[in-house]
Amino acid sequence: MHLYTAQEMRDLDQYTIQEVGIPGVVLMENAGRMVTEEILRRHPHPGRAVILTGGGNNGGDGFVIARLLWGAGWDVSVWITGTQEKMSAETATNYHVCRRLQLPMEHFTSDKGDSLSPLLQQADVVVDALLGTGVKGPLRPPYGALIERVNRDTKGWVLAVDTPSGVETDNGSIETIAIRADVTVSLVGPKWCHYLRPGAEYVGELVIADIGIPKEVARKMGTSARLNGPEEWKEFFLPRSRWSHKGTHGHLLVLGGSKGMLGAVKMSGVAAYRTGVGLVTLGVPESQLTTLGPSITEALLWGWPEDELGQFGNDIPVDWRERSNRFKAMAIGPGLGKVSNGQEWIRQLLQGDHPIVLDADGLNLLALDPSLLKERSAPTILTPHPGEMARLLNTSVQEVERFRPEVAKEWAHTYGVTVVLKGSHTVIATPDGRQWVQPKASPALAKAGSGDVLTGIIGALLARGWTSATAALAGVWLHNSAGELAVTSSSHSVLATDVIQCIGDAIQLID
């Protein structure tokens, strides 16, 4: 599914009106009708609605909604912000229709707040049609005072048309204040701000409304970003052939599991098996073999040179060259810990032509010299959480969080890698500038070990021969779905190992 910026939305809108010939007033009518249907679905009996309209086309949608609710027997009260002179032709048309029908309408000014408040308190629904994709810069008066009143006085529920007013469409920022919506009905498709904080926290339930722009037109115009879902990659998830054997499904080497962190490497390995890889080898510091051995059944074990602290040591194994040919891909990082002479250690591993997923301390080693990536031609996926991304960029977590899409895109482009910037709505960026957002967020995953599971899933797909983009996308989706499925009682109680158990059920959900 397409994910829109404000400009992409405007371009699609203009193309549909000017080139396809569907009049803007028809699109506005469709938008208003879809939002009204959503209100009536949730509140089938006539009630009381306060409709807040701005001076742009978002306000125009509001006038359509007011008319349709009024026609359905609702008691409506329209509050107008913005001047009539600046209205677009479509908005003005719908404003005049409301006037001719003599719907109750008032122009909002700060001194009228006290007459609005009782209506907000009595309303079953308050419709925010103040500002949509056309908002620019900090809110001008009287929007701030109006929004503050809505957030304070509304007792029923708030529905935002397209975006909660006050939220910047492309980056989710809020300069002053924004409408706290219970439901946001986004027209045509989702917008970036529905997934980026802080704006995303103001969206409530997100509903997408089809306003009659032909799918083929939307496809042709495209967007630079999409939502992650099975339609992006499911063609690669083929049924397991009855003629296959373990070698057919790839061999993954997972490097990690220093002293005290063996659980991480184990979870990655088991997650990889559950994702269908044929064979997993766990490479751990030599002395950890005896501890790991009894608790791991399916994986092969390989002891790596270590230092006196039980950490990966100065060098990679002497027989690395001959043995490395067996592996189809590597996952480096789960429970890796510190590595003496780490820069040289990671350099040697990155030098090869294995597809690699790098996580956790693997990323911290990379941070010592990210330019190592530029010498690689094999697929590479980095799976940083915001803290790791900040270390790679030598910046703060706040900066990374503020510019999530830009950071992921820039890094992917500069270093020619696929970046999986984790978080509640993980952003995936590929070197060619494409981006995806994981639309559903499973808070059950906010627990130690989740990242190791994701690394194992992605590693398995790389070992099975998937491209880095498809492995990253399918990996993030399967991980999130498994996280949701693992919630059998409370999302507080889910363990990373429960998530692993649900990978098979998540695969079953791919339709």
Ligand SMILES: NC(=O)C1=CN([C@@H]2O[C@H](COP(=O)(O)OP(=O)(O)OC[C@H]3O[C@@H](n4cnc5c(N)ncnc54)[C@H](OP(=O)(O)O)[C@@H]3O)[C@@H](O)[C@H]2O)[C@@H](O)CC1
């Ligand atoms: N896409 C589609 O297919 C369709 C889109 N549709 C709808 O159109 C919406 C986009 O409409 P849009 O472009 O007219 O912009 P919109 O969000 O109403 O804002 C412009 C208004 O806000 C004002 N304003 C701006 N910044 C401000 C600030 N900081 N503080 C205060 N005021 C500010 C600005 O004032 P001005 O700067 O011009 O004085 C102007 O009055 C979209 O979200 C969707 O709902 C549907 O009708 C169906 C088809």
Ligand SMILES: Nc1ncnc2c1ncn2[C@@H]1O[C@H](COP(=O)(O)OP(=O)(O)O)[C@@H](O)[C@H]1O
């Ligand atoms: N609230 C949330 N919603 C969705 N996914 C989440 C949430 N919190 C964490 N996750 C996911 O869980 C994983 C955590 O990874 P990470 O921080 O590396 O954990 P660890 O290193 O402890 O295993 C990431 O894939 C992240 O996207």
Ligand SMILES: [K+]
């Ligand atoms: K709005």
